[in-house]
Each structure stands twice: as structure tokens, then as C-alpha cells.
């Protein structure tokens with residue numbers, strides 16, 4: 001994969017093109033039969049969402065890692081560490097992993113480091129898959145600086161989580177499927193879960209880290225204030241792109257509740273190991289539900 005270099009000016013150009021697209025995509029007229037979905041708080045034709053999401057991540061790719069640290073004050077690193085320490089990749093021997101919506105490779109790097117540092121495992125592999133070539137280029141550049149570059153341990157693929165090509169991602173072939181802060185961006189969550197189920201081996205683990213619903217009303221209010229005023233402002237200042245960061249915040253609010261998402265995972269054929277009421281063990285809230293880990297085992 002070729003690496004890309006892009007200056008600040010490029011960012012601004014991309015930001016204005018996403019702005020144009022965001023504002024010009026209209027919902028279908030009332031009474032039309034076209035299926036719709038949400039793109040942040042807006043209703044858009046289903047077939048538009050993929051390109052709108054692609055536009056967002058084209059726009060944020062080069063500033064994504066810096067913005068992630070700035071927006072979460074570095075907390076996303078703790079959540080990701082928590083996610084990996086729960087999964088313990090390599091603890092039962094080398095594993096074949098697929099990291100969907102893998103973007104700049106944060107999860108892949110943690111999986112490989114965990115397996116190597118804890119179990120001296122240099123055979124665990126990760127296929128990083130993302131719909132967005134720009135995000136993957138950032139990940140590829142980053143891995144070039146690591147010991148995993150040019151080894152069979154890491155590979156990057158551009159593909160849609162909802163329709164993974166079967167010749168590249170055969171059925172029953174992975175031990176671990178991870179998706180971090182990615183599933184809320186797909187057009188059809190059930191289709192992405194179906195694909196996760198297909199590619200995992202029987203007994204393989206599905207694991208999702210995603211922003212979720214904050215249950216404490218006071219924390220929810222503070223979090224809302226922060227998300228809707230600070231994050232778009234940071235997007236403007238640090239990346240010259242308010243609209244993409246506004247979308248990221250809105251998309252979090254549109255994501256199903258912990259309970260509803262756990263049901264979707266179960267409906268896709270996974271054992272979730274807990275009930276769906278309250279915090280019944282089918283998921284783990286982090287920071288009161290600001291983020292959440294859902295797991296399931298393919299049965």
C-alpha cells in the first residue's frame with residue numbers, strides 16, 4: 001500500500017467538500033418508498049450513508065489520532081487497553097484476528113503487542129479491514145515504524161464490514177473479530193454482525209468497543225454538554241473540520257442502547273453470556289456507559 005502525505009491545506013479542502021456533501025444530501029420526499037437511515041441526526045437515503053461516512057473519515061484521517069487524544073483527553077487509550085486485556089489475545093496460543101473498521105491500527109497494534117509481551121507470541125496475526133483507504137494509509141504508515149512491518153503478522157484490506165469478500169475472508173476462518181468505535185458507522189448493524197458470525201470459527205469471539213448510553217442522568221448531562229460544544233469546536237481548531245466531528249458526536253447518540261445492541265448480537269447467533277436487563281453481564285460499561293464492551297461467542 002502506498003503511503004500518503006497531506007498538508008493542513010489538504011485538510012481544509014477536504015473539510016469543505018464534506019460540508020458540501022452533508023448539506024446537499026436530502027432525505028427522500030414524504031411518501032416515497034426509498035429506505036432511509038440516520039446519518040448523525042439526519043435522515044438520509046440508505047444508499048447515501050456509506051459515501052457520507054466515507055467522506056467523514058477521508059476528511060479526518062490525517063488528524064484522527066491527534067483528535068482522538070484531544071477529544072477524549074487520552075482516555076480512549078485506557079478503554080482500548082481495557083478491551084485488549086479482557087480478550088487476552090495469545091493466552092491460549094497464537095490466534096488469527098480480524099479487526100474491522102480498524103482505521104489507523106490502534107487495536108491491531110495492541111493485539112500484537114499484548115501477545116508478544118505477555119506470551120512471547122510472534123505468530124498471532126491481525127487483518128486490519130476498513131472501508132476507508134485514507135484511514136488504512138495512516139495505519140500502514142504507523143506500522144512501518146514497528147517490528148511487525150513486512151511480516152505475516154499484519155495485513156491491511158479495504159472492504160465493507162457488511163459485505164466482506166468471501167475469497168479474501170473465508171467463512172469459519174478467524175478466532176477473534178474486533179471492532180472498536182466502528183460499528184455505529186455502518187449502514188446495517190445486523191448485516192455487519194452476520195458477516196462477523198460468518199468469518200469467525202465456531203467458538204470464535206466477537207468483541208465490540210463502542211460509545212454507548214450513559215445511565216447516570218448527571219453524568220449524561222455533563223457528557224452531552226462536553227460532546228456537543230467542545231468536540232465540534234476542537235474539530236474546527238485542530239482539524240479545520242467542524243461537520244465531521246459534529247457527525248461523530250451525533251452518531252454516538254443514535255447508536256442502540258446496551259440492551260438493544262446485546263440483543264442484536266444474540267440475534268446474529270452469538271452467545272452473549274448474560275441477560276439483557278440492567279447490566280446483566282451481556283456487556284461491560286466503561287465510565288458509566290460512555291463506552292461499552294460487548295462480546296459474543298459464535299455457537
Ligand SMILES: C[S@@+](CC[C@H](N)C(=O)[O-])C[C@H]1O[C@@H](n2cnc3c(N)ncnc32)[C@H](O)[C@@H]1O
Pocket residue numbers: 053054057100101102103104105106107129130131132135159160161162179180181182185186187
Ligand atoms: C472512529 S473510527 C475507529 C478506528 C479504530 N477502530 C479506532 O478505534 O481507533 C471508525 C472507522 O470505521 C470505518 N468504517 C465506517 N464504516 C465502515 C464499514 N461499513 N466497513 C468498514 N469500516 C467502516 C471508518 O472508515 C473509520 O476508519
